[in-house]
Amino acid sequence: MKQHILSCTTKYYKQISISFLLINFTTSVRPTNTSQLDKSMGYRLMCRFWTYDVFYHPAVREGGYEYLMRMDDDSYFADDTKEDLFVYMKRKDLDYGYRALYSEPIEPLKLLLRQLFGKKPIIINCIYNNFFLIRLKWYYESKEVQKLIDNLLRDDLILREYIGDGCAHGTMLKLDTRAQVERLERLSYGHNYHIMAPTLSKVIFKATEGFSEELIKSCQQLTVLRSFKGKLHRINIS
Template sequence: MCRFYSHGLLFHPALNPYDYYWRFDDDSYLTHPLDFDPFETLDKQGCVYGYRSLMREDPKRTEGQGLKEIMTLTRKFARKNRLSLKHLRRFTDWLGRSNGKQYYTNFEINKLSFWRNNTLFKEYISLLEHADGFYKYRWGDALTRTLACSVFLKPEQIHHFTTISYRHNYHAAVTDSVDINYFIPDEIDRSASLVQELGALHIPGDA
């Protein structure tokens, strides 16, 4: 799954007729009505990637998952191809190690043509594939997407949807928040509240 969402979905033929895709898992939902079109927002601003929140992985917990290896591969690739590493600093500590911040990819919008037509991105994915990190270390799609966006995109090509309230499983993002909030199971009523919130959902264009 992580490998598929990292890059397989970007090149899936079922998406050929579309300009963008919005990943929204089947156990996710919007907790408030949308009063704008997210795709139109990205298009008007010339953005390639849209995200809702940042998540935080404990770097110590993921040390055994090849974190150092993928960071090293990414830096070497960027330097070899004269790609800027400036944006990557947002996701590293002062020693250049991952600080655990990643885009929360259960909610993301991607412009397909940018990635599909980017030769260097395809070479980068090939590099990761040959390293076998998806199988040996279970490199996650949040990690690989964060690295790819940091290397291949300028900050102005990335849009943060701060006004969308969203929940996925035990993760939630409320209006104007930056990071994902985590809730323990006992704090969530999975019955009446879910039905009530979904009943109020309205997407622009619906009758």
């Protein structure tokens, strides 16, 4: 995979510098029997990574970066973004940008929030965060964010009970009412078979025959789903 990414990218864009860093996804923590046992420990470690670990990896913490963007390897923009997203975040003075929301059971998170903030219910919208942009200064300096993160890490709660990273991000945004946040609805975005058309808030799932097979041609073309009909669009990048 590493060589594939390098050969695809540097073949056409020789000025781009790409670094690969190993992440230690091992732990002795075991999930509680009452947690969502369909979520493997590997998946839980991934959730912790995008909630905490990535922000304190030396490559990020010491890199002098202003923003961080996540883009999963099976995510894509189905059309031109019109503007560099980092420039857009800077111009709009945003702390966080995302495309869509989702929901899942969050009882352990609700219990934690009741312990921290009393009985007043807090409604959480989980971020569909296989794509997001975040201002690192906000993450590091927000007292509300850091209080939440500290409690998620205490006694490995985020691993033992399973708390998804999207719901953790949604909670960060809910707790820090000063955060400047935007749902980037004008982006035509896809995550494997999940399609998010411009201006529409809902996520459509459209399994499409041949889509996975097309991905092996990623050096020559970008293959995306643009419509709810499940039609493949191929964009030549060679």
